[in-house]
Amino acid sequence: xxxxxxxxxxxRLEAEAIHILREVAGQFQRPALLFSGGxxxxxxxxxxxxxxxxxxxxxxxxxxxTGHNFPEVLxxxxxxxxxxxxxxxxxxxEDTIKQRGLREPGGKFPSRNALxxxxxxxxxxxxxxxxxxxxxxxxxxxxxxxxxxxxxxxxFGQWDPRRQRPELWNIYNGQIQPGENVRVFPISNWTExxxxxxxxxxxxxxxxIYFAHERRCVVLPSGQLxxxxxxxxxxxxxxxxxxxxxxxTVGDATCTAAVESDxxxxxxxxxxxxxxxxxxxxxxxxxxxISETGMEDRKRNGYF
Amino acid sequence: MDLLRFITCGSVDDGxxxxxxxxxxxxxxxxxxxxxxxxxxxxxxxxGTVDLALLTDGLRAEREQGITIDVAHKxxxxxxxxxxxxxxxxxxxxxxxxxxxxxxxDLAIVLVDARxxxxxxxxxxxxxxxxxxxxxFVLAVNKIDxxxxxxxxxxxxxxxxxxxxxxxxIKQVANIPIxxxxxxxxxxxxxxxxxxxxxxxxxxxxxxxxxxEANTDAARFQVQYVIRPQSVELPDYRGYAGRIQSGVYRRGxxxxxxxAGIETTLEAIEINQQEADVAVAPQAVVLRLTDDVDxxxxxxxxxxxxxxxxxxxxxxxxxxMVEQPLRAGHKLLVQxxxxxxxxxxxxxxxxxxxxxxxxxEATEAKLNDIVRVxxxxxxxxxxxxxxxxxxxxAFILLDEQxxxxxxxxLIEQTVLAExxxxx
Ligand SMILES: Nc1nc2c(ncn2[C@@H]2O[C@H](COP(=O)(O)OP(=O)(O)O)[C@@H](O)[C@H]2O)c(=O)[nH]1
Numbered sequence: 001x002x003x004x005x006x007x008x009x010x011x012r013l014e015a016e017a018i019h020i021l022r023e024v025a026g027q028f029q030r031p032a033l034l035f036s037g038g039x040x041x042x043x044x045x046x047x048x049x050x051x052x053x054x055x056x057x058x059x060x061x062x063x064x065x066t067g068h069n070f071p072e073v074l075x076x077x078x079x080x081x082x083x084x085x086x087x088x089x090x091x092x093x094e095d096t097i098k099q100r101g102l103r104e105p106g107g108k109f110p111s112r113n114a115l116x117x118x119x120x121x122x123x124x125x126x127x128x129x130x131x132x133x134x135x136x137x138x139x140x141x142x143x144x145x146x147x148x149x150x151x152x153x154x155x156f157g158q159w160d161p162r163r164q165r166p167e168l169w170n171i172y173n174g175q176i177q178p179g180e181n182v183r184v185f186p187i188s189n190w191t192e193x194x195x196x197x198x199x200x201x202x203x204x205x206x207x208x209i210y211f212a213h214e215r216r217c218v219v220l221p222s223g224q225l226x227x228x229x230x231x232x233x234x235x236x237x238x239x240x241x242x243x244x245x246x247x248x249t250v251g252d253a254t255c256t257a258a259v260e261s262d263x264x265x266x267x268x269x270x271x272x273x274x275x276x277x278x279x280x281x282x283x284x285x286x287x288x289x290i291s292e293t294g295m296e297d298r299k300r301n302g303y304f
Numbered sequence: 305m306d307l308l309r310f311i312t313c314g315s316v317d318d319g320x321x322x323x324x325x326x327x328x329x330x331x332x333x334x335x336x337x338x339x340x341x342x343x344x345x346x347x348x349x350x351x352g353t354v355d356l357a358l359l360t361d362g363l364r365a366e367r368e369q370g371i372t373i374d375v376a377h378k379x380x381x382x383x384x385x386x387x388x389x390x391x392x393x394x395x396x397x398x399x400x401x402x403x404x405x406x407x408x409x410d411l412a413i414v415l416v417d418a419r420x421x422x423x424x425x426x427x428x429x430x431x432x433x434x435x436x437x438x439x440x441f442v443l444a445v446n447k448i449d450x451x452x453x454x455x456x457x458x459x460x461x462x463x464x465x466x467x468x469x470x471x472x473x474i475k476q477v478a479n480i481p482i483x484x485x486x487x488x489x490x491x492x493x494x495x496x497x498x499x500x501x502x503x504x505x506x507x508x509x510x511x512x513x514x515x516x517e518a519n520t521d522a523a524r525f526q527v528q529y530v531i532r533p534q535s536v537e538l539p540d541y542r543g544y545a546g547r548i549q550s551g552v553y554r555r556g557x558x559x560x561x562x563x564a565g566i567e568t569t570l571e572a573i574e575i576n577q578q579e580a581d582v583a584v585a586p587q588a589v590v591l592r593l594t595d596d597v598d599x600x601x602x603x604x605x606x607x608x609x610x611x612x613x614x615x616x617x618x619x620x621x622x623x624x625m626v627e628q629p630l631r632a633g634h635k636l637l638v639q640x641x642x643x644x645x646x647x648x649x650x651x652x653x654x655x656x657x658x659x660x661x662x663x664x665e666a667t668e669a670k671l672n673d674i675v676r677v678x679x680x681x682x683x684x685x686x687x688x689x690x691x692x693x694x695x696x697x698a699f700i701l702l703d704e705q706x707x708x709x710x711x712x713x714l715i716e717q718t719v720l721a722e723x724x725x726x727x
Contacts, residue, residue: 049576
């Protein structure tokens with residue numbers, strides 16, 4: 001008789017995520033996978049392959065494009081979608097700004113993260129998506145720690161922490177009324193390190209900006225480094241420098257800080273993370289600092 | 305590396321948030337920037353030192369009220385194990401959250417304040433945990449510093465809790481004195497507790513055997529999704545995707561598809577498109593059958609010898625989670641994992657008093673009540689009792705209109721003793 005497979009914690013997290021993805025496929029009419037080109041959504045794509053091959057994905061990949069991208073990430077996105085043979089839908093914040101007559105965020109670091117919400121809601125309406133799968137994790141931020149895996153949103157995409165459905169056992173309730181939709185977070189229970197360990201175990205390819213490279217950066221007053229891109233307006237007082245850096249997330253390039261690093265491999269990145277005690281969001285997303293409850297405010301307003 | 309999921313329960317102010325903060329802090333799971341934000345917050349709120357409880361109290365409403373109101377998840381890893389903590393609230397009105405947290409936990413840490421000993425809430429949380437099938441308990445006697453690290457105080461509380469545990473049939477309790485605030489015996493043994501010879505709390509959590517996903521239970525698998533590529537290469541491929549809920553599946557097993565009752569053979573087990581001879585819970589797999597039978601989402605595939613009897617009548621314990629009361633005659637939806645069917649409440653059999661664990665008469669269920677009901681479903685369910693199987697013995701009830709989750713259900717009996725009658 002064959003010996004029983006040994007299931008370690010990463011196998012368990014993987015099995016849970018695949019189970020959740022298949023629940024989406026089983027319970028919704030028009031789901032979508034929100035794909036940012038970042039490592040978490042790339043891990044989601046791998047999990048979707050495990051969940052649905054040899055079939056096709058029961059959902060398209062949807063990228064809400066801030067326009068403030070690192071070119072390496074877009075290239076990676078297009079190549080991945082092509083290799084997978086799956087549908088990729090791109091909707092641009094740029095177009096939402098025009099259509100809705102919104103104001104571009106001004107200032108020195110014009111982050112479009114907040115405006116993504118509008119584009120996302122418009123896209124949900126355009127395609128009639130009833131479930132949007134995202135790569136958010138509960139360890140990212142305090143408000144996220146309380147969010148359900150199936151998180152019901154009203155017509156305006158709003159999340160009400162007081163009215164969340166209790167989530168019992170691993171039974172996921174996707175029953176909704178017209179106009180409502182559900183955000184689904186299959187890797188809720190993963191930490192940043194779990195994702196990296198998984199990427200390593202599965203030999204998952206990532207955009208090059210995750211690995212150490214030379215880059216021209218602005219040094220912010222906080223000491224953080226920001227990549228010099230066409231979207232920043234620099235002035236004479238700005239301190240510029242060229243450093244060996246890597247990125248820990250690939251959001252809006254105007255508010256995603258770089259960390260100094262000489263980690264060229266996954267092993268080295270994991271080693272870096274084990275040593276650096278600076279959590280992902282704190283180190284890299286500038287716009288969460290706006291208020292102490294930054295994330296919670298945006299979630300209530302329909303952000304991922 | 306293993307994974308241990310546990311809940312922490314206790315009354316308000318027993319020090320739950322501080323304890324979790326301490327575990328995260330001392331096991332280096334708290335990053336520098338989070339610490340910096342905490343220190344900043346503490347400076348502006350004029351307290352002085354870092355308040356570890358702020359690590360877990362996330363939502364704004366909580367900050368305003370200064371209490372924990374929902375279920376929060378925290379993660380930490382030691383060289384030995386990965387841990388998922390579910391922090392559940394202490395207030396009476398949030399029994400439902402406590403039920404939610406307990407439904408996914410392997411172990412419960414019951415926190416008591418050394419100055420107060422066992423209180424009403426201690427009993428109630430223990431009862432809910434037992435009800436939800438938790439077998440292992442830690443009695444953490446906190447704030448022992450405020451009682452002069454007294455051995456006698458500790459032993460009195462341990463004796464009181466032993467009586468509660470005995471009454472509820474709990475066999476595994478680890479009694480550990482701690483000071484969450486000062487860190488005594490949380491991660492490292494403490495010189496302040498020389499009389500205590502057992503492991504520190506963390507050491508216990510790192511070494512307690514983890515539930516091996518009930519692989520000794522009867523094999524259970526429900527279809528989540530049917531994979532049918534209908535492509536040129538795979539025109540006839542039909543794979544049944546799902547998670548092994550319990551037990552072991554082997555290639556070549558004689559199986560039964562329920563509720564239809566069709567007999568066939570397990571032709572292949574696929575994991576990530578690789579064929580496997582054997583698969584165990586909780587693996588996500590694709591099963592292929594020898595015969596071309598009609599199988600869809602919600603169907604159960606089980607080894608012939610271990611098959612449950614599909615039933616349309618259930619007796620179940622419910623934790624009722626909404627304001628509007630439940631009465632006999634109400635119609636709702638049962639979601640038994642991937643199977644969903646309409647159901648009617650035939651009778652409310654009684655109510656569990658969660659102080660005494662005694663059964664009482666009842667005609668309705670109100671918010672946070674634990675009641676026993678008899679349900680009749682439109683479609684038969686391939687279910688087990690919760691005693692037999694913590695997965696397939698569980699279901700939730702939904703509101704047909706809004707889809708809201710109304711109750712957690714634990715199956716007590718699948719085949720009822722009373723004669724059947726049609727409705
Ligand atoms: N002296 C002492 N105080 C404690 C201890 N644990 C918690 N506290 C204090 O008890 C109060 C309530 O703690 P908190 O963690 O917020 O309780 P919760 O409501 O159970 O989450 C806070 O003022 C803590 O500082 C302990 O071990 N010793």
